[in-house]
Amino acid sequence: MSHDDEPREGAADGDRPREDAVHGERPCAVIGDRPREGAAKGDREGGVDGGRAPEEAVTVTGLRYAFGRSTAVDGLDLTVTAGEVFGLLGPNGAGKTTAIRCVTTLLPVPAGMVKVFGHDVSTDRMAVRRLLGYVPQQLSADSSLTGRENVSLFARVFDVPRRERAERVAQALEAVGLAEAADRMAGTYSGGMVRRLELAQALVSAPRLLILDEPTIGLDPIARTGVWDHIMAVRAASGMTVLVTTHYMDEADQYCDRVALMHQGRVRALGTPRSLTDDLRARLGDGSSPTLEDVFRDVAGGSLDDLDKGGEFRDVRRTRNTAARVG
Numbered sequence: 001m002s003h004d005d006e007p008r009e010g011a012a013d014g015d016r017p018r019e020d021a022v023h024g025e026r027p028c029a030v031i032g033d034r035p036r037e038g039a040a041k042g043d044r045e046g047g048v049d050g051g052r053a054p055e056e057a058v059t060v061t062g063l064r065y066a067f068g069r070s071t072a073v074d075g076l077d078l079t080v081t082a083g084e085v086f087g088l089l090g091p092n093g094a095g096k097t098t099a100i101r102c103v104t105t106l107l108p109v110p111a112g113m114v115k116v117f118g119h120d121v122s123t124d125r126m127a128v129r130r131l132l133g134y135v136p137q138q139l140s141a142d143s144s145l146t147g148r149e150n151v152s153l154f155a156r157v158f159d160v161p162r163r164e165r166a167e168r169v170a171q172a173l174e175a176v177g178l179a180e181a182a183d184r185m186a187g188t189y190s191g192g193m194v195r196r197l198e199l200a201q202a203l204v205s206a207p208r209l210l211i212l213d214e215p216t217i218g219l220d221p222i223a224r225t226g227v228w229d230h231i232m233a234v235r236a237a238s239g240m241t242v243l244v245t246t247h248y249m250d251e252a253d254q255y256c257d258r259v260a261l262m263h264q265g266r267v268r269a270l271g272t273p274r275s276l277t278d279d280l281r282a283r284l285g286d287g288s289s290p291t292l293e294d295v296f297r298d299v300a301g302g303s304l305d306d307l308d309k310g311g312e313f314r315d316v317r318r319t320r321n322t323a324a325r326v327g
């Protein structure tokens with residue numbers, strides 16, 4: 001398995017349109033005053049800054065988690081480097097959500113160890129929470145509040161100082177292209193706008209680590225692009241680290257610096273999308289151009305869609321509920 005960090009061709013930030021195709025507002029801005037800690041995608045793929053070892057944003061070692069007799073995460077090892085966009089991929093039931101809930105401190109760590117910027121999530125929970133923004137798969141915006149009220153609520157929960165609140169809320173809404181719609185009820189928003197509102201909720205505390213669980217599930221391709229454009233713009237401006245789970249291999253290929261392909265609670269392949277597809281191409285040696293989906297099929301013995309059908313009812317229902325609510 002390759003951990004190679006070769007620069008990728010295409011899909012660099014600068015190649016992508018910055019206009020939000022749906023709402024026409026430009027993604028932008030840094031929220032709060034966190035120093036920029038990483039370079040934009042493509043500047044940083046060497047992974048080592050001036051010979052120093054890169055800082056680890058997330059370190060997961062031997063993580064196990066079981067619901068009763070059912071093992072959800074089965075000895076997970078993972079390192080997310082500060083400033084990168086890291087994709088955790090896998091079918092329904094692979095253990096992605098359980099793993100990231102352990103990282104966010106929402107679930108305990110029964111076995112193994114999880115650290116966020118060096119803070120142990122089991123013993124230093126509050127320090128970890130102060131560093132994170134989390135957009136869960138289940139929708140968290142209140143449809144009976146305006147966009148601004150939703151984000152203000154999060155600013156209060158995350159202890160954004162009172163005198164900075166209004167400005168930080170406005171910055172977060174602006175950063176996701178919702179400045180003009182800020183005073184409308186969230187219930188009137190499109191699916192893509194709801195997802196961007198949730199992004200603003202997570203960004204208002206100026207997190208060093210943004211964790212997104214299936215941020216684009218159920219959205220049409222234009223809305224998906226809109227969500228990603230805003231994530232990447234904030235990332236480029238602030239240097240925050242992004243840990244994202246997704247089913248969409250094309251999104252992972254386009255936006256993630258590195259990906260881990262997860263199946264049955266374990267990482268089956270890890271590397272840059274390009275290194276993973278290059279490795280498979282070299283192994284096949286038949287002149288074909290494999291995709292990330294092919295890599296997944298190779299390591300997990302089935303396509304993502306086939307494996308999705310094997311997910312438990314609970315997993316599929318949760319995915320569909322989210323898709324139905326944003327759709």
Ligand SMILES: Nc1ncnc2c1ncn2[C@@H]1O[C@H](COP(=O)(O)OP(=O)(O)OP(=O)(O)O)[C@@H](O)[C@H]1O
Nearest residue numbers: 067072091092093094095096097098099312314315
């Ligand atoms: N609250 C729960 N109680 C019992 N089992 C659960 C619970 N949550 C998850 N599981 C089980 O743990 C396993 C991993 O689920 P998890 O949600 O972490 O997977 P996932 O990769 O995030 O899937 P999805 O893509 O559907 O979000 C699955 O078998 C799932 O059914």
